[in-house]
Amino acid sequence: MTPEPQALPGLLTPEASLHRLADDLAARFTGVFARETVDRYVFESYTALARTARVGAHLPVLTARFATERLTALAQTEGAIASDVCEVLFVCVHNAGRSQMAAGLLQHHGGSRVHVRSAGSQPAATVEDPVVAAMAEIGIDLTAEFPKPLTDDVVRAADVVVTMGCGDACPVYPGKRYLDWQVRDPAGLTVGEVRAIREDLDRRVRSLLAELHTAGSPA
Structure with a gap:
């Protein structure tokens, strides 16, 4: 089970934003990754960035960029993206x-x-x-x-x-x-x-x- 992320100041309900992001990335990587993989990468990326974030307001946007970059890299490694x-x-x-x-x-x-x-x-x-x-x-x-x-x-x-x-x-x-x-x-x-x-x-x-x-x- 994916752990629920902790909210930062300026971002009271990160779960909704992250689930929307996972929806978007799951659609983008349809046929490449299972939804569980996308969810894990999104929530792990958020947690990793939140460790050093000073303000949470922009964290969903940064999470989207970071998770997309990581999933793209993984797809390249597995030969799914040339x-x-x-x-x-x-x-x-x-x-x-x-x-x-x-x-x-x-x-x-x-x-x-x-x-x-x-x-x-x-x-x-x-x-x-x-x-x-x-x-x-x-x-x-x-x-x-x-x-x-x-x-x-x-x-x-x-x-x-x-x-x-x-x-x-x-x-x-x-x-x-x-x-x-x-x-x-x-x-x-x-x-x-x-x-x-x-x-x-x-x-x-x-x-x-x-x-x-x-x-x-x-x-």
């Missing part, structure tokens, strides 16, 4: 700085040639404000992004996993390419200091994209 581009996952500790910046940069430079996800081993409540500001300076909008916990499904769906400071938190599966980037953590830094991290990540991302393009295959 992916003809390289799947890249960036992982850091809080998913509030380095991994968000790298994901934004790779999506910006790679466009439709790649599909990018990010996650954190210990996700924070929000993306760091100086990170959002520094990325906005080069035309990359992170205001709609939010920290997401690292889950097994997104790791399994990735062709390339790039870790930054999260140690052994990321599970290792055969057939995937793993990279560990030594990049300074932007937590607590000024926008000026974050710019240097942004430039470091931009060079690394451009190099990775060139390698992926040259290889002509996901892994």
Whole structure:
């Protein structure tokens, strides 16, 4: 039985919203997943995000995005949804700085040639404000992004996993390419200091994209 979620301030009855979301996702993934699987992913995703949420009013919307991403990743892993581009996952500790910046940069430079996800081993409540500001300076909008916990499904769906400071938190599966980037953590830094991290990540991302393009295959 799926446990009933606990309400947060600003969200008095999460059950109704989550059941509606499960209805929508069950219809979207008809023939791919049983309703029980969809329900479990929706409620697990809500619970995971609620651990660090400061305000519950936007949590159903974030849950919808997170659950959809996880179910899509699971469907890709099981071969129910085909992916003809390289799947890249960036992982850091809080998913509030380095991994968000790298994901934004790779999506910006790679466009439709790649599909990018990010996650954190210990996700924070929000993306760091100086990170959002520094990325906005080069035309990359992170205001709609939010920290997401690292889950097994997104790791399994990735062709390339790039870790930054999260140690052994990321599970290792055969057939995937793993990279560990030594990049300074932007937590607590000024926008000026974050710019240097942004430039470091931009060079690394451009190099990775060139390698992926040259290889002509996901892994």
